[in-house]
Amino acid sequence: MKSLFLSTRFFLLLTALIVGLVVAFFVPALLAPLQVLLGLLVLLTLLDVALLYAAGGGVFGRRVLGDKLANGSDNDVALYLENLYRFPIGTQTIDEIPHQFQRRDVLFRAAIKPGETSIIRYQLRPTKRGEYEFGALNVYVASPLGLVRRRFRFDEKRVVPVYPSFLQMRQYELLAIHNRLTEVGVKRIRRVGQSLEFEQIRPYVAGDDPRTINWKATARRASTPQAADALVVNHYQDERAQQVYCLIDKGRVMRMPFEGLSLLDYAINATLVVSNIALIKHDKAGLITFSHQPGALLPADRRSGHLRKLLEILYRQKTKYLETDYERLYITVKTQVRQRSLLILFTNFETLSGLHRQLPYLRRMAKDHLLLVVFFENTELRAFLDAPATSTEDVYNQTVAEKFAQEKRQIVRELNRYGIHALLTAPQNLTVNTINKYLEFKARGLI
Structure with missing residues (x-):
């Protein structure tokens, strides 16, 4: 199976058993217990494989980022991982980011309970405009036994342009x-001086420049019932x-x-x-x-x-x-x-x-x-x-x-x-x- 990998835990246990078998060559009494342990390791590994390939189980993952990236700015990237298994899993996620970033720290670990979704966020800062090609989102899943890992791949080969910021x-x-x-x-x-572009005439309020009072419009309003607040000013804009x-x-x-x-x-x-x-x-x-x-x-x-x-x-x-x-x-x-x-x-x-x-x-x-x-x-x-x-x-x-x-x-x-x-x-x-x-x-x- 191309998507199945033995875990570090498996190799540590196997190494310990091999060392024990070498010792058992000199101490024969250890041979039988070590053979039992080796058989148990094989059975647990097969059980772990069966768990990871159980019907209806798996992981759904996707990478979320914009249609384009901003040059010279920190662009947010989110990875969504959903656990479809009936047991908790441990994940190692490797995002194949474009080679232009030259980063080696895009491996993320997460523990996800059954039916829950984990969100992993990180940022990318491009420094050149152009097209950037993202590879696959690789998710390595381990059951509670942790002897083997199953790989899932999502969002393969996506090209995203980098625009000005x-x-x-x-x-x-x-x-x-x-x-x-x-x-x-x-x-x-x-502001120095007064803009020459007139916008409107409005009532005078405290703080307005007295030089902007429109005396002609004020005189026309003086005969109206609102004479008490008849002062109006010219309002200018840029x-x-x-x-x-x-x-x-x-x-x-x-x-x-x-x-x-x-x-x-x-x-x-x-x-x-x-x-x-x-x-x-x-x-x-x-x-x-x-x-x-x-x-x-x-x-x-x-x-x-x-x-x-x-x-x-x-x-x-x-x-x-x-x-x-x-x-x-x-x-x-x-x-x-x-x-x-x-x-x-x-x-x-x-x-x-x-x-x-x-x-x-x-x-x-x-x-x-x-x-x-x-x-x-x-x-x-x-x-x-x-x-x-x-x-x-x-x-x-x-x-x-x-x-x-x-x-x-x-x-x-x-x-x-x-x-x-x-x-x-x-x-x-x-x-x-x-x-x-x-x-x-x-x-x-x-x-």
């Missing part, structure tokens, strides 16, 4: 709807239908990994979240990807299904090995983005000279649009700088590392000098910091 997107979406974004580090930004484009660099500078994810994947996850927040704020979200050649282009929109299109495009993006062509990016923006928009450019500049090569194209884009250049702080370099120096070599290395860190800060100052907004951020803080910038621009009326 829609779990992170949903988390921020729920917080934004309930005005609780401050819980994840998004700042509460005080300007809507503004365009927000995320520009993602797919060149070689975005291949650098941090905590398993490449900079490109950090940018893709942040793009999905920021675009969704923009749609919640009634703005239009668009996407442009680029490398040494033009990439994907999704015009800014907010119609139903637009976010799904964005997700599918982001799923297919891959980094390239060549240097990015910013001239092509400028041409794409010039020809395809006609309305003044917020351009959030995700890229990475390591040196000031690297910035100067692309600065002319950035300055041209900044003339027609509000440009935010987002690039990454080397967190491993920062950890090295914060460590105490214990030798002359450490001092020398930290001096060199500080030069690179200083150059990153100089890039920010250089961009600001030409009126280009810049954001230097650690990869793990990319999403929060980018949302903060977007909300700041909205509050200041810059878009």
Whole structure:
């Protein structure tokens, strides 16, 4: 039987009997009792096999996970095991997860009473987009005797795609709807000035800005019976239908990994979240990807299904090995983005000279649009700088590392000098910091 295996307990007992038989060669009086024990072991093993293959008995198992996994997030996986035997069983469950995870800790033990169901939960965190193939769910069942195990196999060969982190997107979406974004580090930004988009006239309440009182409407209401509370104010809302484009660099500078994810994947996850927040704020979200050649282009929109299109495009993006062509990016923006928009450019500049090569194209884009250049702080370099120096070599290395860190800060100052907004951020803080910038621009009326 291919699904039947002898247990560790059986081999331990058999080994003990074999050792006893060897001893019995020198002590003949032990031979008869050992032969009885050996026969008893054989009978119990046959009885155990009969129990495991009894009619109507067995185990039902299934693996429960979503139709797709979220890249860079902890995805929940649940294993359901139902005992169909009339006696309690012990199980060992091995889930054949995709090889990309490189995990060896997916063996789970459980004791299940008759007719009950056991639920085993664990999490998987993918770090690359693409298709992941799950193998079988193997359940090894033992009766109370525990001499043999019967294997059951379920859910064989299931392919699950790994998409940009829609779990992170949903988390921020729920917080934004309930005005609780401050819980994840998004700042509460005080509005500067007044939005120009009028929404409605409403009665004055304590705390309203007196400058928003509509005196003409108040005068018209003064002759009515409600004259005592006749003051009314103009109510304004954030300007809507503004365009927000995320520009993602797919060149070689975005291949650098941090905590398993490449900079490109950090940018893709942040793009999905920021675009969704923009749609919640009634703005239009668009996407442009680029490398040494033009990439994907999704015009800014907010119609139903637009976010799904964005997700599918982001799923297919891959980094390239060549240097990015910013001239092509400028041409794409010039020809395809006609309305003044917020351009959030995700890229990475390591040196000031690297910035100067692309600065002319950035300055041209900044003339027609509000440009935010987002690039990454080397967190491993920062950890090295914060460590105490214990030798002359450490001092020398930290001096060199500080030069690179200083150059990153100089890039920010250089961009600001030409009126280009810049954001230097650690990869793990990319999403929060980018949302903060977007909300700041909205509050200041810059878009």
